[in-house]
Amino acid sequence: MIRNGTLGAIALTMLGVVAAAHNGATGVVMERMMGMSAMRDVMRDLAPMMQGQVPFDGITVQEAAAVLQSHAGDQMLALFPEEPIPASSFAKPELWQKWDRFAALSAELKLYSEGLAVAAANGLEAPVPMAAPEAGTDSMAGMDHSTMKMATEPEKFSVAELMGVSKRAAAATGQSGELAVASDLPAGPQFAAMAADDVFERISQTCASCHSQFRNGN
Amino acid sequence: MITGDAYRGAYLARTSGCIACHTNAAADGAALAGGAPLDTPFGTFVPPNLTPDPVGGIGGWTLDQFAVAVRQGVRPDGKALYPAFTYEFYADFSDQDIADLWAAFQTVPPVAEAAADHDLMFPFNMRWGLKLWRAAFMSPAVISPVFGKSEAWNRGQQLVTGAAHCAACHTGRNMLGGLQADEALAGNANLPGGSAAPPILASVLAAKGWTVSNMAYALRTGVMPDGDVFGGSMAEVVQAGTSFLDDADRAAIATYLLALPAGVAAPDIPVADAGTPAMVHTPGMVME
Numbered sequence: 056m057i058r059n060g061t062l063g064a065i066a067l068t069m070l071g072v073v074a075a076a077h078n079g080a081t082g083v084v085m086e087r088m089m090g091m092s093a094m095r096d097v098m099r100d101l102a103p104m105m106q107g108q109v110p111f112d113g114i115t116v117q118e119a120a121a122v123l124q125s126h127a128g129d130q131m132l133a134l135f136p137e138e139p140i141p142a143s144s145f146a147k148p149e150l151w152q153k154w155d156r157f158a159a160l161s162a163e164l165k166l167y168s169e170g171l172a173v174a175a176a177n178g179l180e181a182p183v184p185m186a187a188p189e190a191g192t193d194s195m196a197g198m199d200h201s202t203m204k205m206a207t208e209p210e211k212f213s214v215a216e217l218m219g220v221s222k223r224a225a226a227a228t229g230q231s232g233e234l235a236v237a238s239d240l241p242a243g244p245q246f247a248a249m250a251a252d253d254v255f256e257r258i259s260q261t262c263a264s265c266h267s268q269f270r271n272g273n
Numbered sequence: 274m275i276t277g278d279a280y281r282g283a284y285l286a287r288t289s290g291c292i293a294c295h296t297n298a299a300a301d302g303a304a305l306a307g308g309a310p311l312d313t314p315f316g317t318f319v320p321p322n323l324t325p326d327p328v329g330g331i332g333g334w335t336l337d338q339f340a341v342a343v344r345q346g347v348r349p350d351g352k353a354l355y356p357a358f359t360y361e362f363y364a365d366f367s368d369q370d371i372a373d374l375w376a377a378f379q380t381v382p383p384v385a386e387a388a389a390d391h392d393l394m395f396p397f398n399m400r401w402g403l404k405l406w407r408a409a410f411m412s413p414a415v416i417s418p419v420f421g422k423s424e425a426w427n428r429g430q431q432l433v434t435g436a437a438h439c440a441a442c443h444t445g446r447n448m449l450g451g452l453q454a455d456e457a458l459a460g461n462a463n464l465p466g467g468s469a470a471p472p473i474l475a476s477v478l479a480a481k482g483w484t485v486s487n488m489a490y491a492l493r494t495g496v497m498p499d500g501d502v503f504g505g506s507m508a509e510v511v512q513a514g515t516s517f518l519d520d521a522d523r524a525a526i527a528t529y530l531l532a533l534p535a536g537v538a539a540p541d542i543p544v545a546d547a548g549t550p551a552m553v554h555t556p557g558m559v560m561e
Binding site for chain 1: 292299304486495
């Protein structure tokens with residue numbers, strides 16, 4: 056019995072050590088982990104909505120977008136002072152070596168989060184611009200069918216895009232999330248013409264781009 | 274002579290990771306002109322230049338030589354390629370697949386500069402040793418459609434065990450880099466660069482909340498069921514690979530992975546049963 060008790064105590068102690076290793080984050084590391092967790096929860100809640108699995112709620116999306124905004128851009132950068140990385144952190148030192156790139160991704164996250172708040176009003180369908188019917192013609196004949204078609208056509212990448220010779224067009228859903236300079240960023244008003252799920256996917260690609268370069272592990 | 278289709282080849286090249294591995298995107302390198310160095314316990318591998326340049330790339334190769342390199346891992350000079358190039362997974366590519374790939378590779382602008390040489394430790398820098406490795410560990414993919422499984426499952430099998438080469442990272446390797454068949458898709462804690470790949474066995478995936486639908490979505494966007502977004506090499510896989518695939522192919526990969534019996538590398542070849550409908554939805558497949 057004593058032996059079992061001792062083993063049990065050792066096991067409990069080891070569990071405690073493991074738990075401490077995960078929870079050992081303090082100070083700024085703790086702050087950014089909490090920020091990342093808040094964004095993770097928002098992404099978790101929005102993903103089913105963006106796939107049409109649960110009803111779309113524009114207000115919820117706008118609130119979520121506000122959470123993302125509050126952790127992006129300069130707010131995020133302020134939580135990454137250059138310092139030795141503690142064991143509890145997932146950050147990679149490359150983050151400071153390529154600070155401009157990290158800052159650009161952080162700015163991109165901020166911009167897309169703001170865009171999500173704008174596009175939230177559109178739901179899962181981009182608004183279809185309709186040409187005014189020409190006088191004296193049937194209203195259907197006056198509609199811009201090419202624009203309508205674009206919304207439903209399955210996306211397909213070109214040979215050059217597939218082979219990596221040219222970057223994916225920004226209009227395609229699989230936008231690269233690799234925008235490194237501010238001039239590449241789409242102007243704000245365009246978000247009003249985008250479906251919310253398209254903007255949401257850009258946010259996820261920005262997250263993935265940053266994680267692949269600057270975060271250890273999955 | 275089979276005529277290759279550049280679009281099909283480009284799609285297959287993207288699916289197979291040719292572009293991801295042989296393009297140094299982080300350094301804004303030209304397409305297929307040579308990839309980012311891969312740090313392994315054996316030393317550093319540098320994915321070579323595959324552009325159609327006759328000197329720096331593979332422009333001097335014939336279609337047959339290309340076929341042997343892709344499917345069998347042997348160079349035109351008869352020497353073996355290192356299995357860091359995942360040719361084992363491409364062993365079952367059809368002649369048409371190879372011709373398609375070849376046609377697609379011709380569309381890439383040639384780059385005259387060859388990629389750097391591998392920098393491997395002794396004895397791994399002795400290329401003849403690969404002959405022993407091939408005899409001991411080489412496990413070329415053999416993919417047969419399975420009667421009674423859905424079209425999506427069969428397509429998923431083809432992608433997971435072939436072109437998309439999931440097992441290259443998600444299956445453990447022995448000390449000499451050979452894939453451990455009895456640990457298929459059970460995860461690998463020792464990936465190049467010090468990262469780890471989690472197990473992707475159906476039972477584990479289901480317990481973590483994965484469904485066909487949310488996995489297909491993750492392969493497109495990187496967003497996991499818990500809201501986290503893939504990091505490490507899986508983020509690269511999504512960004513440079515699976516995000517380019519058709520929705521149907523992403524769903525097929527998920528269908529296959531979520532239906533795979535735990536610990537079983539490949540399905541048993543079933544006895545044909547005329548009474549079984551061809552479209553059987555397998556456990557783990559989410560009906561929508």
